[in-house]
Amino acid sequence: MKKLSVCVLFGGVSPEHAVSLRSAQSVLSHLDTEKYNIFPVGITQDGDWVLFGGSDYGMLPAGTWQDCPENRRAAISPVRGQGLLSFENDCVVRERIDVVFPVLHGENGEDGSMQGLLQIAGIPYVGPHVAASAACMDKTITKLIAGHAGIRQAAWQLVTAQDMRRGAERVAEMIERALDYPVFVKPAGTGSSVGVAKARDREALLAALETALSYDSKVLVEEFIDGQEVEVAVLGNDTPMASVCGEIDSGAEFYDYDAKYILDCAKLYIPARIGEDVAERVREQAIRVYQAMGCRGLSRVDFFVTRGGEVVFNEINTLPGFTSISMYPKLFEASGIPYSELLDQLIALALED
Numbered sequence: 001m002k003k004l005s006v007c008v009l010f011g012g013v014s015p016e017h018a019v020s021l022r023s024a025q026s027v028l029s030h031l032d033t034e035k036y037n038i039f040p041v042g043i044t045q046d047g048d049w050v051l052f053g054g055s056d057y058g059m060l061p062a063g064t065w066q067d068c069p070e071n072r073r074a075a076i077s078p079v080r081g082q083g084l085l086s087f088e089n090d091c092v093v094r095e096r097i098d099v100v101f102p103v104l105h106g107e108n109g110e111d112g113s114m115q116g117l118l119q120i121a122g123i124p125y126v127g128p129h130v131a132a133s134a135a136c137m138d139k140t141i142t143k144l145i146a147g148h149a150g151i152r153q154a155a156w157q158l159v160t161a162q163d164m165r166r167g168a169e170r171v172a173e174m175i176e177r178a179l180d181y182p183v184f185v186k187p188a189g190t191g192s193s194v195g196v197a198k199a200r201d202r203e204a205l206l207a208a209l210e211t212a213l214s215y216d217s218k219v220l221v222e223e224f225i226d227g228q229e230v231e232v233a234v235l236g237n238d239t240p241m242a243s244v245c246g247e248i249d250s251g252a253e254f255y256d257y258d259a260k261y262i263l264d265c266a267k268l269y270i271p272a273r274i275g276e277d278v279a280e281r282v283r284e285q286a287i288r289v290y291q292a293m294g295c296r297g298l299s300r301v302d303f304f305v306t307r308g309g310e311v312v313f314n315e316i317n318t319l320p321g322f323t324s325i326s327m328y329p330k331l332f333e334a335s336g337i338p339y340s341e342l343l344d345q346l347i348a349l350a351l352e353d
Helices: 017-030 113-121 130-137 139-148 161-166 168-178 202-213 257-261 276-292 327-334 339-352
Strands: 004-011 036-043 049-051 072-076 084-088 091-095 099-103 156-160 183-187 197-199 218-223 227-236 241-249 267-269 297-306 311-317
Touching (some): 004 017, 072 113, 099 113, 130 139, 139 156, 139 218, 139 276, 139 311, 156 161, 156 168, 161 168, 161 202, 183 202, 202 218, 241 276, 276 297, 297 327, 297 339, 327 339
Parallel strands (some): 004 036
Antiparallel strands (some): 036 049, 049 072, 072 084, 084 091, 227 241
């Protein structure tokens, strides 16, 4: 049987560069080399593309992958049929690529940018297409679409950099008229809780807005929902399926970047500590959000479940973490699909398009 050529993209010019390296290590380690010719291509924080020539994927999270002597500069050509180009001395090597797995989180990888390049190049890729990727990455657009679809979500306000330049105190007053403290402040276009803060008063709100605006020119200020954090993994194209529900007990003020990746204080519960009827409603809502946003391939959909059993949509992530501690692969493993088989299914779904 002919092997498929799979290019795994990782790194990227993004605040989530380090998370991508950890996800890619897991993906590369679980891809079956009997089925696939694997081309690991890393994008440095300066934007250089490198075909990783090593075999030790532990070099990725360690940051030493860039120093591998077998590395070659590389690029995916936007010209159809050119595939992956790598450069050695004065020679250009062309490799056929059947599918790309963009293990790129956040800006320049998950927001439709990379998907646009691959679409132009005519190369199938894992995950949602351009429009869905862009809409899901921008939390304010997600809110508008989910609201139009009638999905229950937290109340919110949009703040722009221009709004703040016109008067920060006026912005704070506008938010205080609409929402009660505490509130969550989030950059519109980041993942992994980068730049997210919880504000309990005006001073904290203004500081949080300033921080969030250092990541994005648009900021979401959101109502605090007192509930369990429940996540669902979704897989599929036209007929998506939802995993069992998982629950996160952050062990911190909220599930921020440090709680996710540094402090190791969060506890994961699979299945979530909710009733079967509530879990079924969460899974149904996850499919509704996924389809309303136009997703294909995969996404992780996050909710709050209140003490009264109300299901409140939080956000959707089109390229969720694939690290050893990430919820997406863990949820499908608990649903009967082990990691390597999950990767096989994602690649097969990409080739359907």
